[in-house]
Amino acid sequence: MTPTPLHSITPFSMLDFPSMLSCILWFSGCNLACSYCYNPEFLKESGKIDLEGLLSFLRSRVGLLEGVVFSGGEATLFAGLPLWMEEVRSLGFKIKLDTNGTNPAMLKELLQKGYLDYVAMDFKGKEERFGLITGREFYGRFLESLEILLSGSIPFEIRTTVHSYLLQEEDIAEMAALLKERGYKGAFYLQHFVGEKETLKPLPESRRLKLDEEAIETKIIWR
Numbered sequence: 193m194t195p196t197p198l199h200s201i202t203p204f205s206m207l208d209f210p211s212m213l214s215c216i217l218w219f220s221g222c223n224l225a226c227s228y229c230y231n232p233e234f235l236k237e238s239g240k241i242d243l244e245g246l247l248s249f250l251r252s253r254v255g256l257l258e259g260v261v262f263s264g265g266e267a268t269l270f271a272g273l274p275l276w277m278e279e280v281r282s283l284g285f286k287i288k289l290d291t292n293g294t295n296p297a298m299l300k301e302l303l304q305k306g307y308l309d310y311v312a313m314d315f316k317g318k319e320e321r322f323g324l325i326t327g328r329e330f331y332g333r334f335l336e337s338l339e340i341l342l343s344g345s346i347p348f349e350i351r352t353t354v355h356s357y358l359l360q361e362e363d364i365a366e367m368a369a370l371l372k373e374r375g376y377k378g379a380f381y382l383q384h385f386v387g388e389k390e391t392l393k394p395l396p397e398s399r400r401l402k403l404d405e406e407a408i409e410t411k412i413i414w415r
Contacts, residue, residue: 196238196239196240196241196242196243197219197220197221197239197265197267197269197270197272198217198218198219198220198239198240198241198242198245198246199218199219199220199233199234199237199238199239199240199241199264199265200218200240200241201215201216201217201218201241201246201249202215202216202218203215203249203253204257205261208261208263208288208290209258209259209261209286209288209310210310210347212258212259212286213256213257213258213259214257214258214259214260214261214288215249215250215253215257215259215260215261216261216263217246217260217261217262217263217267218231218234218263218264218265219234219239219262219263219264219265219266219267219269219270220234220235220237220238220239220264220265221234221235221264221265221266221269221270222234222235222264222265222266222269222292223266223269223292223294223295223328223330224266224292224294224316224326224327224328224330225326225327225328225392225393226316226325226326226327226353226392227325227355227358227391227392227393227395228353228355228358228385228391228392228395229391229392230391231264231265232390232391232392234264234265235265235392243272243275243276243279246276246280247279247280247283250280250283250285251283254283254284257285258285258286259285259286259287259288259309260280260285260286260287260288261287261288261289261290262276262277262287262288262289262290263289263290264290266291266292266294266295267289267290267291268289268291268294268295268298268299268302269295269298273298273302274301274302274305274307277302277305277307277308278305278307281307286309286310287307287308287309287310288308288309288310288311288312289302289308289310289311289312290311290312290314291311291312291313291314291337292313292314292316292326292334293313293314293315293333293334293337293338294328294330294333294334294337295333295337296333296336296337296340299311299337299340299341300340303340303344303346308346309346309347310346310347310348310349311341311346311347311348311349312348312349312351313334313337313338313341313348313349313350313351314350314351314352314353315334315350315351315352315367315371315380316334316352317352317358317359317363317367318363318366318367318370319331321358321359321363322334324358325358325359335374338350338371338374338376339374342374342375342376347378348378349378349379349381350371350376350378350380350381351380351381351382351383351415352364352367352380352381352382352383353383353385354382354383354384354385354398354401355385355395355398356398356399356400356401357395357396357398358395359401360401361401361402361403361404364382364401364403364408364412365403365404365407365408367380368380368408368409368410368412369408369409369410371410372409372410376410378411379410379411379412379413380410380411380412380413381413381414381415382412382413382414382415383414383415384398384400384401384414385398
């Protein structure tokens with residue numbers, strides 16, 4: 193059997209694609225090793241659904257769903273992603289990409305081909321913390337992807353998972369300042385780590401940060 197990158201499908205979501213009913217495609221594999229990863233099974237397990245299986249599912253949802261979210265794992269690691277998105281587009285669906293921003297070449301290709309309607313990109317941490325959080329020194333790739341999105345025309349958001357062992361109040365403030373300095377005008381979406389699932393690596397309990405949001409010029413929205 194030919195390997196497939198698609199691990200599983202969440203058939204219905206009202207939360208993941210702004211203002212759209214959508215499904216979520218969970219891709220196996222990731223080039224980061226974030227301690228707090230909620231989806232370690234996508235790193236350890238291979239895909240189960242091929243392109244025809246995906247299209248069969250989506251054909252049954254035409255008229256019921258509006259969007260398809262490509263998530264993971266890290267979907268941009270899959271070389272065949274443009275083809276898959278082209279096929280999804282042909283069925284009339286809008287596409288959102290969830291990405292860690294470490295494959296700017298693929299992101300640029302998808303944007304140039306007009307396959308993306310919305311992007312949510314993770315900002316794992318400032319440069320000095322990036323390697324500790326992700327296990328990889330890919331901060332420069334994230335900045336390149338940020339510049340690609342800033343120079344484009346599609347809506348996008350920047351988001352961060354906050355675990356107090358890895359990021360503290362001053363780190364978030366510095367990250368928000370960097371976004372403003374680079375020209376990002378959207379909201380900076382934050383979510384507290386919630387330790388309800390097994391994570392990739394064991395972590396101590398996380399406290400809830402208390403940010404001085406009035407002193408942060410980038411708009412903060414907690415989820």
